[in-house]
Each structure stands twice: as C-alpha cells, then as structure tokens.
Amino acid sequence: MYDDVLIATDGSDIATDAATVGISIAQAFDATVHALSVVEDGRGDAAKRSEQREADADAVATEAVDAGCAAESVVQTGRPASEILSYVDEADADAIVVGTHGRTGLRQALLGSVALEVIRDARQPVLTVGRETVDRDSIRIDDVCLATDGSVGANAATEHALSLAEACDATIHALYAVDVSPKADAIRENFLEHGEQTTAAIEERAAGRGLETERTVTEGAAHEVILDYVDAEDVDVLVMGTESKSNLERLVLGSVSQRVVPAASVPVMTVRTPDTEQ
Template sequence: MYDRILVPTDGSPSAEAAARHGLVIAEAFGASVHVISVTGERERDERLAKAQAKDAISHLEELFEQESDLSCQSVIEQGTPYEAILSYASENDIDLIVMGTHGRRGLSRVLLGSVTERVIRLSNDPVVAVPPHAIGREREGYDKILIPTDGSPGATAAVEHGISIAERLEASVRVLCVIEGETGLPPIGDALRDEAVEVLEAVSERASDRDVSLTTHVQPGIPHEVINNFVSAHGIDLITMGTHGRSGIRRHLLGSVTERVLRTSDAPVLTVRQDTG
C-alpha cells in the first residue's frame, strides 16, 4: 500500500515528531522515505533560509540513519511550501505524506498550520497529520487504531488504510459510528440505530478475512466531540478517516467533522480522499 513516504520538514519539533511517526509506518511497509524542505520565494535572507533547510534535512537524515535501515532521499525546493510538497509528491509517485500540524510559527491549538491544512485539502495522496500532543507517542508504535465512519464513500475509502496499517503493526481496530444529534442511543429497531449497525457490519465484513482484531461501537452525540472523547478513553494511537463524509463538499474544502477532528485531536489523523482509497 505504501512504497514511498514523504516527510516535509521545517526543522520544528512538530516536523521531527511527524518524521518519527512516518518511520513507524515506513518500517511496517518496507517503504522508502523522502524528506523535503522548502524555502520561500520571498525570504529576507536566502542564504540563511537555505542553511536552515539544510540543517532541518540533516537532522532527519541522522534520525533515520540511527533508527532505521530504510533508504532515505532528501531535497530542498524553493517556492510556496504546500505547492512544492504537492508537486514533489506527484512527480515522485508518493503514496503517503506525513507532516506535523504546527510548524515553526506555532499557531494556537484550534488552528492547523496553514501549509498542512492546504496539503490535506489538495493532496491526491493520503496525509497523516501529527499534532503536538502526539510527540513521543510513536515510540510505542500503534496498538489501537480508530476508524470513524458514516458509511459514505469518503469514509469507506479510509477503512482499507486503517485495516492495512493495523494488520502490519498487529494493532487492534475500533470502528466508530456516531448517531449525530442524539443525546442517548436510540432503541434497538430504530431506523437510525439500524443504519449505524449496517454501516459497522459492512466494515466488519471487509475485515473478516484479515488478521485484525476489530470491534465496533455506536455512540450518540456531536461527531468530532465523540471521536475525540473516544480517543482519550481508549488510548487510540491513530485515527484514519475520509476527508469528506455524507455532506460531500467541494474538493478544496474539508468536511466539517474531519476538519474539527484535525484541529482538536491529540492523536495523529490519517486523512484519505475518496478517489485515493
């Protein structure tokens, strides 16, 4: 599933954390790692910008050399960061992009780094967004993977990714369907609950011939809040979800649930576009 993984870096702790998470996935799939650092076209000090980019790449190259035998190649590009990342991914047949949600400039918890946000919105490849709270957690690998789903094609596209990663890392899978707007679970036989059960059964069927431990869950409430509470309560290490749910939405916009999870989750989030599932 993943042969080439791209890790963008700006030398920030968030970028290093993303690299470590990318390494976990790369080793599981025997993938090669590509590292890219992008200098802006309007840097006040071009020489300094290139030196910082070189240092950022060198740091990750040393990390990979110390912790893995996987091949690594790196490049420094000049231009608009998200455009350079997407262009490199397209030209080099990248299968997965792994990047931090906050770069050097920080940003508050409720906002994604602008580069990461644009990459997620426009990428043809799946993207793992690693938040600051996930720093250090990758050292124990992924034991529990959460796949939220509403049964839409967008959500279904992420199922295979979650199951495949779980299979390679011997992780268990939790599949969660949220009945939106309800304060309690509807009774058995209710149309909403029956629909949720059907959605979960479809995922279970897809995983039936895979060597994965899978459990299903139905919960009521506001989707992104339920997902984040589930992550905390069950010690989830990775969330895999589609960029768009039932509400659809144009390509350059994220579905509201996915966007809110990305902005508030303590766990890395792997987003998958419907046509890349």
C-alpha cells in the first residue's frame, strides 16, 4: 500500500520521534523514505538555516538507510505546509508523517498549524506524532485501533488500518462509539446494531488477511471513547477517517478528529474521505 513515505522534519525532538515511527512503517512496507525539511522564508541567516535543514533531512535519511530502507533527503524553501503538500504530490508519495509540536508555534492542547494544514489539505493519509506518544526504545506496532462509525470517511480508513496491521502482523481493534442519548431508545438500538454489523464486517475482512480482531461497540462521546480506549488497551497506532468540508469553508477537520488528534497518547493516522478530494 505504501511504496513511498514522506517524512517531514524540522529537527525538533517531536519531529525526530515522528521520523522514527515513519521509518518503522516504511520498513514494514519496504517503502522508500523521502526526508523533507523546509527552510522558512525570512527567518535569520538563510545560508545557516539551509545548512541546518540539510542536516535535519540527512539525519532522517541516514536513520532510514540504517533501518534497511531506501531513502533520499530533500530541502525546500517556503511555507512548511505548502512545501510538504507540494512535494508529496511531486514524489507521488503514498503517506505523510509529521510531528504535531514542531518549531512553527503551537498552543498547548491544540494541533499545530503545519500539521493541521497538512491533514486538512493532503489527499494522502497523514500520520501525526505528538509529544510523549513514542517510546524510542520500543518502536513496535502490535495493536492498531480503527475507530469507525461506518461512514464513507471511516470506510476509507479501513483499508489503511488493515494494510498497516497486516504489514506489522498486528491485531486490529475495531472500535465503534454510539454517541446517542440513552433516552432515545429506538435510535440507540439502531446505532448499537449498526455498530455490531460494522465491526463484524471489519473482523471478516481482517480474518481474510489472517489478522486477529478485537471488536468493541460502546456508548459515549466519540472522542472520549476513542481516547479512553487507546489508553486502556495500550494500542500503538490509531487510524481514523476525517470528515471535511470544502468550498466556502475550505477543508475543516471533523469535530471528532480535531479533538482526538492533538490529545491522543499514540500516533494517529487520518485518512481523507474520498468524496472531498479535489
């Protein structure tokens, strides 16, 4: 599924953690790593900044080669998000890996502007890695959680979750949250039934690939259910679809994704809904 993985880096600790996770995934898929660092316009000595960005990109490429991956380092000049989005298409990469707390400025508990723009606008799946979500001494993907509601966006994420689990020989956790008032019995029962059907369908697809599946249908606010489950079950990566709106509002992350991504204790892969692609 992934032949080329773009890893964006600014040399920060979180970008370094993101690179380690991205390289682990590239290794599982025997993919080529594209290590990209961006020299931002108008900040200090241009030559010095360019030299530092080259060193940052080279460090990621070297780590990838040491892990057995083909790799190349690239340095671009401009706005980080724009250059990431431009290069991922130029390189025909299949996935993007980015840290959420780099050097572009970030308010606590909010998604960084670069990561947000990349998730919002990229056609490719984006793996975001936040602060304290990676144990560098033990980079293994043994459990992949797929958060689903059976929608088009969630279904788009299913293939990516299954492929990742298959490549890493991981267990799939199919998680469905029923966010309906207990007082609305009829609607609630419909959603519970839909959850069972949706997770059963995922289990069947996983079994076809020889994967083990844990199915969970539970009630509560979707973002809280997802975050609690990820912590309780000690999963390694969370995969979820993103619902987006275009045109006048451009592309705005769906409310669940927007709450989960910056707060998750593990790396999160977001997959765009196909009908929002331009």
